[in-house]
Amino acid sequence: MGTRPKISACVTAGNEERNIRRCLESLTWCDEIVVVDSFSSDRTVEISREYTDRVYQHEWLGYIGQKNLIREMARYCWILFVDADEEVSDELREEILQEFERGTGPFVGYQFPRRVFYLGKWIYHGDWYPDIKLRLFLKERGRSAGREPHDHVVVDGPVKTLHGHLNHYTYESIEEHLRTLNRFTTITAQEKHASGIPFRWRDFFVRPPWRFFKGYFLKLGFLDGFRGLLISGISAFGVAMKYAKIWEIEYNRGRSKPDSGGGGR
Numbered sequence: 645m646g647t648r649p650k651i652s653a654c655v656t657a658g659n660e661e662r663n664i665r666r667c668l669e670s671l672t673w674c675d676e677i678v679v680v681d682s683f684s685s686d687r688t689v690e691i692s693r694e695y696t697d698r699v700y701q702h703e704w705l706g707y708i709g710q711k712n713l714i715r716e717m718a719r720y721c722w723i724l725f726v727d728a729d730e731e732v733s734d735e736l737r738e739e740i741l742q743e744f745e746r747g748t749g750p751f752v753g754y755q756f757p758r759r760v761f762y763l764g765k766w767i768y769h770g771d772w773y774p775d776i777k778l779r780l781f782l783k784e785r786g787r788s789a790g791r792e793p794h795d796h797v798v799v800d801g802p803v804k805t806l807h808g809h810l811n812h813y814t815y816e817s818i819e820e821h822l823r824t825l826n827r828f829t830t831i832t833a834q835e836k837h838a839s840g841i842p843f844r845w846r847d848f849f850v851r852p853p854w855r856f857f858k859g860y861f862l863k864l865g866f867l868d869g870f871r872g873l874l875i876s877g878i879s880a881f882g883v884a885m886k887y888a889k890i891w892e893i894e895y896n897r898g899r900s901k902p903d904s905g906g907g908g909r
């Protein structure tokens with residue numbers, strides 16, 4: 645590999661025995677692999693130790709906190725973030741290696757498209773594609789930020805876009821898709837409420853159909869066939885649930901307040 649800059653692959657995981665081997669197999673070309681597991685109850689840790697001795701367990705700090713934790717554990721100057729249900733494609737691996745052999749020049753980060761494998765097929769349209777992710781960056785120039793549960797890397801300096809895919813194996817079933825949607829909308833609603841964003845009826849009525857229209861028609865989700873229809877429909881439902889849960893939080897907070905009426909003891 646010559647004198648190219650060294651890369652630390654950083655993987656956060658939790659109960660991912662179904663995906664972790666595929667993920668780690670796609671990272672064996674990196675100079676080290678670091679895995680932080682949030683106390684899995686399955687074989688995630690056992691499988692991870694087949695690929696690296698740098699496997700740690702730590703309580704879950706959230707999507708942003710866990711990424712920043714593992715970033716600090718990395719030994720090398722370049723960080724490659726990969727989730728346990730993701731895989732670096734052969735094309736992306738070769739593109740990264742060629743780029744680093746030539747020299748990274750002024751760039752402090754690299755971003756690339758992520759494609760989703762959903763119900764047996766790759767998705768190439770709608771809200772899920774190309775889903776550009778900045779995941780390879782200089783440790784000293786980048787960190788994780790965002791709002792839970794949607795983390796992203798921010799860097800101080802120029803970023804280059806690569807073309808190889810980061811593969812994402814999201815859901816094995818519609819049921820799993822809906823379970824994840826339920827969890828994510830709860831986290832998002834709590835974050836928005838904590839940030840002082842109130843429930844508004846116009847958000848509840850306008851944003852869900854707009855999400856469907858944008859994903860299915862404007863972003864050509866219909867070209868992915870029935871899967872495209874499912875993704876757009878479930879995404880719109882998720883938007884509705886997010887705002888409904890903000891309303892629920894406000895309703896429960898209001899109901900829990902003591903009665904301020906004029907009655908006494």
